[in-house]
Structures are given as C-alpha cells and as structure tokens.
Amino acid sequence: MIRIISLLFLTALFVYSEGMIQIQKEIYTQILSALLPKRRSIKIWAQNPRTLLALQNIPFVHIVSKPQKADVLIIYKDNRILSPQICNKIVLSESYRLIKQKKECILGGFFWHKGRPNIIFLEQNLYKHHIRLPKEMEQFIEDEL
C-alpha cells in the first residue's frame, strides 16, 4: 500500500515533465496488473494522447485504435462512446466527474485532484467484472459515490 501511495506522490514530481509519462506508465502498470493479473497481453484504447504515450511503453499493453477491439478503455472527458457493449468491457476514466456520472459503466480511474494523484475503483463494478483486487489496492475501492 505504501508503495502505491509513494508511487502516486512520485507521479506528482514529474507532472510537467517528461518524467510524468514514466510515472503514469508505472501507475497504469500497477492498475492493469491488478485488474487483469492473468493476462499476458492487454488491448487498450485510450482517449487522451498523453495517456497513450505512457501506455505504449508498457510491455504487455497493445494499443488498439478501435474501442470495440479493446479489453480496457481509458476515457478522458468524452463519454459518447460508452455504449452498452462498451460498458461490458473494463472502462477506466481520468475524470472524477465522469466516473460519478457513468458509475454503472465505468469501473474506476486514475485522476489528478487538487494537485494530488487519486485512484478510485467502484466496488459494484468490480463484482460485475469478477475482479478481486490485491490487498494493497483495496484502499482505493469505493462502495458508492
């Protein structure tokens, strides 16, 4: 747990630098490994170009251009792609508002709040996707928003 928190705070150090990409990459590595621990390869579609930059360096991640082909989707602001089919996939968001707004669809996410890195996982959606997070990630689980 301390490792995760430390990682979150380390991220802040490189917010406006190239180093941020590296930290973002490491946080997503932790999140994706926790969500799909058995998968050797994860197909990801992401909305934010900066997030794509971070993700492309993760060895087990394959960036896909179409949301339908992805195992995991990371949306930033635009929720128009959240169709019922998409909602059956693991959807993460980089906006708290969006997570709250589409909580029946979005599993959780990683976002910046008051200059601090924050992570949220919605408990009901974890059940829906039969995901059991490792112990060090449990602190980020929220039963309701």
Place this chain on the structure above:
Amino acid sequence: MKNLRWYLLLLLATFIGVAILFFQTSKTEQQLSLNLQRIVTDHTFFLGKNIEELLRQKLPSLHDLPHILKSNPKLRRELNQALSLLSTPTFPYVYLVYKDHRGHFRYLLDGSKEDRGDFNQKIDVSPRWNAVFQTKKPLVITHHKLQTLWITYLYPILFDNKVQGIVAIDFSSHFLKLLHSALKPLKYLSAFIFAIVSFLLLVVIFQILIYLKTKKESVTDSLTGLYNRTFLRHFLDDRNIEDYYVFMFDIDHFKSINDTYGHKVGDYVLQTVANLLKQNLRGEDIIVRYGGEEFLGFIKKSSPKNAIAIAERIRKAVENYRFKINDHEFTTTLSVGINLHPERFKKSANALKYADELLYMAKRSGRNKVVYQKESATTSLQTLPTIKIKELIEDGGLFCQFQPIFDIQTQKIVKYEALVRLKEKTTIYYPNQFVPNIQFTTLYTLLTQNVLRIVLDKIKQTNKDISINLSFFDITDNKIYYNLLSTLTQQKELASKLTIELLETEALDHKELIAQRLHELKDIGVHTAIDNFGSGYSNFTIFQELPIDILKIDGKLVKMISHDPIAHSIVTAITQFGNNIGVETIAKFVENEEILHSLKKIGIRYAQGFYFSKPTDL
C-alpha cells in the same frame, strides 16, 4: 614563478570566495522560503481559527460533523460559500475533511473555486495528515514533489478533545515561484561570476602548464637532458648555494675524442657521461651542463667525506665505462674539482670559480682525479683561493701589523717593519697564505697599493720609521711606482721615514730600470733595504747595482747561529761585509737570548724577532 604562484593563489581565493557567494545565494533563497513559510503559516493559524469559529456559530455542534452536514445540504452550500470567500490565488483550496472508519479522508466542505470536491468524496492525501489526529495541533506540510502546491496548512477542529475534522488550506506554488524569480537575477549574477572565475582559473592553470613545459624546455640542455646555463642563472638567484657542495666535472681529453671519432661520438660520450652522473647522484642534487664537456653539480650537503666518496664513485663509473662504436671500444676519464665550502664565498660565481680552479688542479696533476682542496695538489695547506683574497681585500679585510726593529746596543726601537695580513671575522691569514696565489696578477698590484697607503697613513699618524716589503716586480710596475713617487714627492716628510725592503725571492731582471727608480726614491729620502740576504737569489753584486742602505740577514741563518758554526760564519761574513761597505745590518728571527748573545758577539747593530716583540698594531 614566485609571482605566478601568488597570482594563482589570488585567483584560487577569488574562486573560493565566489563559490561561497554562489552557494550562499542558494542558501539565502532557502532561508527566505522558510521565513516566508513561517510568516504565512502564522497568519494561516488565525484563518483556521476563524473557520473553526464560523463552524461553531453555524453548526449546532462540532460532534459528528459528517452526520450533521450530510443531513443539511443547504447549510453545506452556505458554508461552502463562506469558505470560498477565503479562497485566493495564493491559497486556492480551502476545505474541511474528516477521516472515515477505513482511514480515508473525505470532504465535508470545500470552498475551492476550482477542482472542488463533492461531499463525502475521497481524497488521497499524504499519510502525514494522520499526525494531526495524534497531536491535535496544527500541522504544516511542505510539498517538495507536487508541482502546483507549495504547502498545506492543516488545522484540527476539536470537540471533546477529539479531532472531528481538519481544515485544510493549500498554498499555491505560484507565490514561491514569484520569490524564486525575484531572486533569479542575483542567482544568475553569482552563477555568471562563478562561471567566469572558474573559466579564468582553468585558463590560468592551462597557461601555467604551458609555461612550466616551456620553462622546462628552456632550462634543459637538449643533448644531455641536464639543466643548462639558463637554469643555472635562475638557480643561483633563487637558491642558497651554501646548502650544496659544488662539483665541477670535466671529461679528460674530450677534444681528442671529438677529433678522433667525430662529433657524433663526442655527443654520445657527453650523453653517456651525463647519464652516469644522473645515475650516481640523488634526485635532490642538481646537475648542469656548464660548458662543452664540463658539468657542474650541486650536491646537497651531508658530510665532506660523503661528497668526496660520491665524486670518486662518479669518477670510477666513467673510468670503467666502455664506450662502444660499432666493434670498437674506448674509455675516457673524468676530472673533478669539489668546493666543499661554498659558504666561504660572498658570491656564488666565486664559489663556482673556486671549484673550477680545483678542477684545473686536478687536470694539471694528471687528470682522472678528484681534488677538493688546494693542499691535495700543492704543498701549501693554508693557501687562500684568488677569489677569496679578492673578496677579503674588497671587504676591507686587509690590514698591517708592525714588528719593531731594535738597536741592540741602546735596546730602543728604531723602526718598524709593516707585515701585511688578511682578516676574515676572527681568522687572520698570513702572506704565505695569499701572496703566492696572486703574484703577477692585478690583484697583487691592488694589494701592494693598499699596503703602501696603510703604511704611509701610519707614518703620518705616528711619525715613526716604518719599512715595507716590496718586490722587484713592484718597483718595475708603473702604477705602483708612480703612485708612490707622486705621494712621496708631495709629502717629503714621509719619504725619510719610509724604508723599502726588497724581497730577494726573484731574479733581478730589468736592473737598470730598478736601479734608476730606487735612486729616484733615495733622492727624496727613502731608504732601501735588501731583505732575506743570504738566501734566494742573494748576490753580493747587488750592492754595486742598487743603492742599498740596509742589509737584512735571512732569518733562517740567524736562527741557527747559536748552534750551527756554518750559519754563524755566514752571518759573521755578511755582517763584516755590511760594515765594510757602510751598510747597516739587521738580523731577523731573533727568537731567544742565545741568538741575541751571538749577534752581539758578531757585532750586529739591529735585530728583530719574537724575542723582542711579535708583530702588533701600532
């Protein structure tokens, strides 16, 4: 080089000074930040207190804040509105949080104008926030890693001595950035100076390295790799030669090697001998190629015995070395002169000249030798080197002692004989220690002129009769003669008090000239004596050729008259001869009463010697 060292030190000191200034500027920035943080947090405490006051006024109780605020959205809006009035660009986030049963911090109120948290929204914060629940005191957290935040001020809301919530006020890093940018010109200036001085230091170091390289080349003999004369000049200026023994080496018959085998082989011999010198001397010793085949060594002082052993070792090394040219082999030898006492010389150049003189003696006495003092090549043990004599004369070390000459019959002093001496501190040198070395040199002329001046001054002072020893060479020397004649012509009263004792140590050449000049002197009243008659070039015909008034019998004969019948007969005959031609006789070296008794019996009128008096000041 000394100046260069000072410049380098000065530059280094400046560099250190600027470096301190540079780092101090950074420290000042940190200190200012800290002070500013202290001021800000002091004020923020009152802000937190005011918020607490506001909550007390607006809420029925501070107990169970989540429950109270959850059930009253209108109150939350009102309080959020109130908190937002406190929000400024300096502290953009003002909010109230509580800690739930899982240890998560969640919003109760948020007055932030942007990035506002919802009621009960989780906020991931540093674990350090938990400290407020333990200490129940305000806490300041400085953000070193968060780019947008500078500090967070945490103010606990207490009820029943329990922390019910925390008022959090985040300060923007913008304010700190302003401070940093205000200090930037100073930082840039000191960094610029630091860079310039560092650059200058590097340039100077580079220049020094080039200078040292060039200097080394300029003071090194390209053929042998030894120091050259340029180095020697600096060495003699900078170092104290007294700390060294001075060695002068010379390769024997080097010209023959050059003539026989050619210059290329000559160079090979020079290089080899130079290497042998280096191999047989210590690192602290200095070797200079002084001339063509001449080397100069400055060997750090240890003991004279050791110095001589070193010289012998080098001499043998050269002697035993087999020089090879193609299939042919040949050997050479080395002569060495050592000045073991350079401290006795006022000038370094003179100490070197003395070593050269000793080297010359080694050469004259057969070569392949080490000569370290003149007695090792000549019979005199106490002979002073020419350079030393010159120094002593120039430094006023020349003086005269006067030995009285007695009338044996009346037992009264009739005159004095001036005897020249050289003095160095407490040491007195006698004529046989310095005259032989300078005879026929200009230094000898200088010595004679000085002695004449001293004697004439003494006659003037005391009005006593004084005799002075001069050689035939002095009489023929125009400078000496005309100076004397001129002085005595102007002061005739001195002439009658002066007796010239002619030293019979050399053959009488230029008889006519000497006779003429002695007659001229006699005409103005000067008396003439022949000294040490009975030895040397003594010849009775001298009395026909020169105007002699006094005859001084050789002291060696006089000393023996009491026990040697032949000496007695010779002295008797000389006395008789003097009486017959009307010349006064003086016996020298009268050392005891027995001699005096014999002299009385022979009929000698005048005598001098230790029995009467040793030479003293007058």
